[in-house]
Amino acid sequence: MTGKQKTFMIRIVITAVVLGLAVIFIFPFLWMISTSFKMEMDVFDFPIQLIPKTWNLENYKKVFADSNFLLFYRNSLFISVVSVAGNLVLSSTAAYAFARLKFRGSKGIFALYMITLMIPLQIVLLPKFILFQRIGLYDSYWALILPAMISPFATFFLRQTYLSIPMELSEAGLIDGASQWRIYWQLIMPLAKGSMVTVGILAFIDSWNDYMQPSILLRSVEKFTIPIGLEWFSTSNSSNYALIMAATVVSLVPILLIFILTQKYYIESIAASGIKG
Amino acid sequence: MNHQVRMRKKNKFGRSESRTAYLMLLPSFLGVVIFLILPLLFVLYLSFTQWNFAKGFQGIEFNGIENYVRMLTDDRVKTSLANNLIYLLNVPITIVLAIFLGAALNKYVFFKKGVRVLYYLPFISSMVAVSMVFRNLFSEYGPVNEFLMNVLHISDPPKWFLSSAWVMPTIILIQVWHDLGNSTMILIAGMQGISKDLYEAAEVDGASGWQRLTKITIPLLTPYIFFLAIIGIMNSFKVYDVIKVLTNGGPGQSSNVLVYAVYHYGFKMYDMGYASAISVLVFAIILIVTAVQFAGQKKWVNY
Numbered sequence: 143m144t145g146k147q148k149t150f151m152i153r154i155v156i157t158a159v160v161l162g163l164a165v166i167f168i169f170p171f172l173w174m175i176s177t178s179f180k181m182e183m184d185v186f187d188f189p190i191q192l193i194p195k196t197w198n199l200e201n202y203k204k205v206f207a208d209s210n211f212l213l214f215y216r217n218s219l220f221i222s223v224v225s226v227a228g229n230l231v232l233s234s235t236a237a238y239a240f241a242r243l244k245f246r247g248s249k250g251i252f253a254l255y256m257i258t259l260m261i262p263l264q265i266v267l268l269p270k271f272i273l274f275q276r277i278g279l280y281d282s283y284w285a286l287i288l289p290a291m292i293s294p295f296a297t298f299f300l301r302q303t304y305l306s307i308p309m310e311l312s313e314a315g316l317i318d319g320a321s322q323w324r325i326y327w328q329l330i331m332p333l334a335k336g337s338m339v340t341v342g343i344l345a346f347i348d349s350w351n352d353y354m355q356p357s358i359l360l361r362s363v364e365k366f367t368i369p370i371g372l373e374w375f376s377t378s379n380s381s382n383y384a385l386i387m388a389a390t391v392v393s394l395v396p397i398l399l400i401f402i403l404t405q406k407y408y409i410e411s412i413a414a415s416g417i418k419g
Numbered sequence: 420m421n422h423q424v425r426m427r428k429k430n431k432f433g434r435s436e437s438r439t440a441y442l443m444l445l446p447s448f449l450g451v452v453i454f455l456i457l458p459l460l461f462v463l464y465l466s467f468t469q470w471n472f473a474k475g476f477q478g479i480e481f482n483g484i485e486n487y488v489r490m491l492t493d494d495r496v497k498t499s500l501a502n503n504l505i506y507l508l509n510v511p512i513t514i515v516l517a518i519f520l521g522a523a524l525n526k527y528v529f530f531k532k533g534v535r536v537l538y539y540l541p542f543i544s545s546m547v548a549v550s551m552v553f554r555n556l557f558s559e560y561g562p563v564n565e566f567l568m569n570v571l572h573i574s575d576p577p578k579w580f581l582s583s584a585w586v587m588p589t590i591i592l593i594q595v596w597h598d599l600g601n602s603t604m605i606l607i608a609g610m611q612g613i614s615k616d617l618y619e620a621a622e623v624d625g626a627s628g629w630q631r632l633t634k635i636t637i638p639l640l641t642p643y644i645f646f647l648a649i650i651g652i653m654n655s656f657k658v659y660d661v662i663k664v665l666t667n668g669g670p671g672q673s674s675n676v677l678v679y680a681v682y683h684y685g686f687k688m689y690d691m692g693y694a695s696a697i698s699v700l701v702f703a704i705i706l707i708v709t710a711v712q713f714a715g716q717k718k719w720v721n722y
Contacts, residue, residue: 160528160534164534170553170596173556173562174555190562190566232446239439239441244436245444246437251448258455264657264701268686268694269458269461291450297447322436326443353547358686369548370547401540
């Protein structure tokens with residue numbers, strides 16, 4: 143065997159191993175999907191049958207008919223979309239000011255933003271709960287949306303992008319008589335579109351998957367988001383495994399779709415940012 | 420004359436520029452103050468008080484460091500801290516697995532883009548959904564135990580989430596499963612930054628694949644490994660979702676963690692002062708880890 147053939151063989155073997163491991167690795171997902179189509183009595187059959195004996199669509203029908211899942215979808219969608227839009231507007235204007243405008247206190251305020259990056263959400267939830275109780279926003283979408291619009295991380299990330307765009311571009315705009323707002327909106331921001339999309343996707347996934355904040359700040363079932371709705375649903379159907387798996391699939395589909403459609407941006411952002419988590 | 424005009428014009432630009440800057444910054448800055456800085460200060464303040472939430476703001480009583488003293492003798496807090504420390508095990512396990520997987524994916528595997536997506540799926544799934552699936556997989560007669568009983572002939576398999584000995588290892592396993600794809604991807608990003616010349620030179624010198632991994636790849640990845648370790652440690656002290664959904668800290672207290680203790684005292688007992696003190700403890704730990712990060716970046720990392 144030549145060296146080339148040998149490397150080729152090694153690659154085939156390793157590919158097979160990694161693929162084999164990948165199947166074990168995603169077994170929980172396979173099991174979830176297969177169980178969601180099973181009859182309840184077949185769920186724990188052994189040997190494990192990933193292809194259901196009888197295909198049963200009742201679970202999905204029940205998830206949409208008996209429960210509030212459509213409502214949960216709507217709530218999650220509203221909260222996530224408005225949060226992300228607000229976050230993009232506020233973070234990108236702040237980032238623009240930090241990166242491309244001169245003003246007194248710029249460095250100090252930016253340092254403050256960097257310090258707030260260290261504050262864990264879990265720690266400030268208790269005072270936020272008290273605040274929202276106080277001002278009457280407890281059990282309202284806005285208790286989730288308003289804080290989610292503020293992201294020192296997004297501000298930092300976008301500032302890096304704005305810094306990488308040559309200053310000459312802004313100067314040319316100024317000479318042509320454009321205001322800074324116009325330069326931001328028509329010249330610079332469009333050049334940062336890639337970063338905006340990245341920040342938007344990260345924020346959307348965070349908001350969609352958030353469990354702790356909605357579980358503390360919302361109380362009415364009709365306002366629940368997908369994650370706490372799923373928990374509520376599983377508590378009220380606790381012994382019905384097939385049904386719960388169907389609900390879990392339903393809860394995961396949108397985020398998996400978004401990920402698959404946007405993975406180009408998402409995977410690029412991992413290398414660039416890393417700070418997520 | 421000409422010069423003066425230009426100066427005046429520049430000043431005018433300067434003033435309107437800073438006005439624009441403040442306007443652009445204001446909404447975000449207000450948010451940072453209202454939703455991050457003031458809440459943090461408020462938690463610090465509350466941690467020195469005794470406050471039953473039901474009594475309203477008049478009920479806040481200053482009690483010095485009593486909450487902190489109480490933590491020293493509180494079994495729930497001690498168990499929680501110990502469990503957070505045990506939980507840290509997920510960090511090295513994930514990193515070691517990610518190094519091997521990353522090395523394989525980066526260099527040897529065909530269709531790596533498709534395979535990567537498979538490994539990434541758990542990371543973008545909500546912890547609630549993940550918990551639902553694992554609760555079933557590891558239930559008493561679930562597929563895992565059926566496999567252990569029927570294939571490996573273990574007559575008395577663990578009860579996983581219902582066993583105080585197995586609950587933490589099982590939750591650590593879930594965390595590793597959840598994070599592996601993301602950590603792998605970050606390491607692959609690092610590997611792609613390593614010059615191919617190094618590997619070619621090593622090959623010429625007759626270095627084996629293992630030697631190339633341990634002598635070139637891993638040393639040059641230290642900034643990334645260090646980064647993953649720091650983020651992993653921070654996340655281990657912030658863990659909550661999976662505990663709340665799967666075990667509520669049980670059985671008994673065996674899977675209590677600090678953030679769950681904050682939830683327990685704050686939102687179940689409405690003992691806001693004490694819950695705040697535990698929050699401050701978590702924050703202090705995060706600050707220490709951050710300090711290590713800053714120090715380590717200068718010292719240990721092999722850029």
